[in-house]
Structure formats: C-alpha cells, structure tokens
Amino acid sequence: MERLKRTALFHLYKEYGAKTIDFGGWEMPVQFTSIKEEHSAVRERAGLFDVSHMGEIVVKGDDSEKFLQKMVTNDVSRLKSGRAMYTAMCYENGGTVDDLLIYKLDEKEYLLVVNAANTESDFQWLKGHLEGDVMVENESEHWGQLAIQGPLAEKVLQKLVDIDLSKLKAFTFQTNVDIQGSKALVSRTGYTGEDGFEIYCRASDSPDIWNHLLEAGKEEKVLPCGLGARDTLRFEACLPLYGQELSADITPIEAGIGFVVKLHKDEFIGKEALNIQKERGTQRKIVGLEMIDRGIPRNGYPVFSDDQPIGYITSGTQSPTLKKNIGLALLKSEFAYLGSEVQVEIRQQKLAAKVVETPFYKRSK
Structure with a gap:
C-alpha cells in the first residue's frame, strides 16, 4: 500500500x-x-x-499567455501582474479537467494553483499541449x-x-x-x-x-x-468542489460557474461544446435544495420527481450556520426552477425537498 x-x-x-x-x-x-x-x-x-497539499504549477516563457489562453476558459489577457483569476480547464467535450487559480507573477510567468488530487494529471495535460516558447514546471x-x-x-x-x-x-x-x-x-x-x-x-x-x-x-x-x-x-457559499460539483462529466456551465467561460476570445479547448451549451442551454444544472422532510442529503443520493430519477446530490450536510439540511444537486433543467418540489432518497426513503436560491450563505460586507 x-x-x-x-x-x-x-x-x-x-x-x-x-x-x-x-x-x-x-x-x-x-x-x-x-x-x-x-x-x-x-x-x-x-x-x-x-x-x-494543493498543487503549484509554474508556466513561463514568451508564449505563456497565448498558451494559457488556449488551455483555460477565462480571459488571461485581462490579467495584470499582481492579480489573480479563477478559471477552469476543459476537455474538448466541455467536461472539466480542473478548476484553478492563475496568479500573474510578471509578463511572462504565471503560477497555477490546482486541486491536490489533480496536480499530476493537470501537469501532464498542460505538458501534452505545449506550443511555442513555454515551460511548465510542477513546483508543488x-x-x-x-x-x-x-x-x-x-x-x-x-x-x-x-x-x-x-x-x-x-x-x-x-x-x-x-x-x-x-x-x-x-x-x-x-x-x-x-x-x-x-x-x-x-x-x-x-x-x-x-x-x-x-x-x-x-x-x-x-x-x-x-x-x-x-x-x-x-x-x-456554494463554491464548487472538484469531483462533486465539477468533473470530467460536468461542465463549468452546468456547475454554475459559466462566468469563467469567455466565449469572445480565440479558440480554447472545449470552446465549441461550451458555446453550444451557452446558446441552447444545458440539459442539467446545479441547484440548491432545502429539505422539507427530516433528513440530510449526501453526495451521490438520487433525486426524484414523482418516482422519475432526475439527478443526484453533489454535496449536502446540515448547515452549521443556517441550521438547515441543505444540498447541491445536479438536476435535469426542467426541474431546476425555484420552488420546484423533488424527493431525495435517503436510506431507502424518498424525502421531500425544494429548490431554493443560492448561495445559501453570503457574508455581509
């Protein structure tokens, strides 16, 4: 072992x-x-x-901005030195390789902070797409x-x-x-x-x-x-966790972080698939659920509407701040409207829940 x-x-x-x-x-x-x-x-x-445990990958060289523009969904050209940006890396089908932060250290050097479990696979993904004067180093x-x-x-x-x-x-x-x-x-x-x-x-x-x-x-x-x-x-705060709200099978748009997908920029990996989702809408989306019946929703629990499976819980717990049993769920879009009543299967019982506004918690400024 x-x-x-x-x-x-x-x-x-x-x-x-x-x-x-x-x-x-x-x-x-x-x-x-x-x-x-x-x-x-x-x-x-x-x-x-x-x-x-988080991963730190450095990207540098004359063509580093151009390379990152191809690799991530957000617009790296908007970054100035001393600023950071949240973004996603996607596969051609729009599924998520990872969500990450990019720190612009100077004009030709960037620090990428990636999820711990994805560090090596992200590093290999970046290395596999190198073009031009770019070096990628895993400094984690x-x-x-x-x-x-x-x-x-x-x-x-x-x-x-x-x-x-x-x-x-x-x-x-x-x-x-x-x-x-x-x-x-x-x-x-x-x-x-x-x-x-x-x-x-x-x-x-x-x-x-x-x-x-x-x-x-x-x-x-x-x-x-x-x-x-x-x-x-x-x-x-409804901040996504890779492997739950985001994955190779869940796109940034389905996950509710479409704001990091900038379709105005030149080609990037996954652009075509994400453009279709933005234009036509997605068949499913992440929503917030609040339990009506007593029960705590957990990752992987199936969600139903009138005995028809319509999705599953991605994250859930009893909120320590709100003292409510709440969850995030990936549901078919036709059921993902505010006030929609659904059932979460918890220990072989289908318990009532409703779709509510997110984020569940927002700090006062």
Whole structure:
C-alpha cells in the first residue's frame, strides 16, 4: 500500500489534536477540535488552514499567455501582474479537467494553483499541449500554503507582515512579503465565503508561519481548522468542489460557474461544446435544495420527481450556520426552477425537498 503524502506541517498536527484522513493521497487533518467549532470560528472570527497539499504549477516563457489562453476558459489577457483569476480547464467535450487559480507573477510567468488530487494529471495535460516558447514546471513539493480566513483574518495577519493589507484587494497578491523573517506570496482570494488570505511560502517555512499566526491570533481566538470545516464553509457559499460539483462529466456551465467561460476570445479547448451549451442551454444544472422532510442529503443520493430519477446530490450536510439540511444537486433543467418540489432518497426513503436560491450563505460586507 502506497504511503500517504504529508505536508511540512504534519509533525505539528498532533500538538493541536488533529484527526487525520486520506484526502486525495494526502494524510490531512479533517478536524482539530470539531467541525462545527472550527466552522463557527471562521464565520465569526478567523481560522487557519494548512492547504499545502494543493498543487503549484509554474508556466513561463514568451508564449505563456497565448498558451494559457488556449488551455483555460477565462480571459488571461485581462490579467495584470499582481492579480489573480479563477478559471477552469476543459476537455474538448466541455467536461472539466480542473478548476484553478492563475496568479500573474510578471509578463511572462504565471503560477497555477490546482486541486491536490489533480496536480499530476493537470501537469501532464498542460505538458501534452505545449506550443511555442513555454515551460511548465510542477513546483508543488517546494511550496507550503496556509489560508487564514474570517472577518478578523486581516487584523491577525497584519500583526506579522510588512505591508498594508487593507490595500490588498480581492484577487490581488503581493510577492516577497516578510512574515517574521520568512518571505511569502500573500493573496486575498479564499474558499470559505469569508474574507481571507493565502500565504504561499517555502514548504520548510510553513511550520514557523503557522505558529506565528496562531500566536498572533490568540486574542482573537483563531483556531486551527481541518478539511471538514473547509468543506462545510465552501458548501454554504456554494463554491464548487472538484469531483462533486465539477468533473470530467460536468461542465463549468452546468456547475454554475459559466462566468469563467469567455466565449469572445480565440479558440480554447472545449470552446465549441461550451458555446453550444451557452446558446441552447444545458440539459442539467446545479441547484440548491432545502429539505422539507427530516433528513440530510449526501453526495451521490438520487433525486426524484414523482418516482422519475432526475439527478443526484453533489454535496449536502446540515448547515452549521443556517441550521438547515441543505444540498447541491445536479438536476435535469426542467426541474431546476425555484420552488420546484423533488424527493431525495435517503436510506431507502424518498424525502421531500425544494429548490431554493443560492448561495445559501453570503457574508455581509
């Protein structure tokens, strides 16, 4: 049996009481205290995540912009240095290779941050389509990545950095930020529905930065958080998870992130198929469900209308913030309208649910 990969922070997990799981081949903390407690910390104060398992792929060379324009759905030509962009990579049929962030480091160099389980396959996909003066390097093993998220994240991180974080707007970043003697790229994107920052550093520096952040956040009661809370937080904000809301069989348009598909630009992989979906509409789409009957929808549970199968749950839980049983479901489009009543099969019982507005949770500015 292949040994699970570990981040540079693994030796600290036990100190904070982490319970670990296999996540895409990585031994990662699912929780430190409890998922609900960590979830609440991020919604109300701030929480700190080790996300060093994510992949970092560097694309550079004279033709790097042209290459990325072909490989991803969003318009990379709009990116200025110091800015980041959310996008998708697609197959010819429109199915999703991965969703990712692109950071423009300078005119000829980009950092791609990809999902952990997809890092190697994304790297091979990019390498298999190289054209012109472009180099693609998988630098994941050299990087550590921490995320501090929540309404007090700026206050806590500001104690440790040499820049004014209030000037760092959403989807921008700064390189060579000094964090107590360690150099890092600091960005403001987030995957929780809250304000927050990502810290990209040398893997060997990540334990020190982790400790500095928890020490700086003692007054604010910052908690170390695991992947369990990360999932419930992103789910309430309806941010897609690859393998659930997005996959090789689910296009960005079906998943509700059609805003990252820019059909005005020149050819890109999947453009023709996605153009047809935009013009004609999709046969199915991701919607939000709220349970009427008692029961918690979970990934893979089938959804029915009058005993006719119409789709399945992609993500679901009891929302820690809303205290409701809710889910995201991929349904046939004719049933995907607000107020539509459907049934979710939970433990051989068909339980009533209705289609509701998304996102389930939106932070107040």
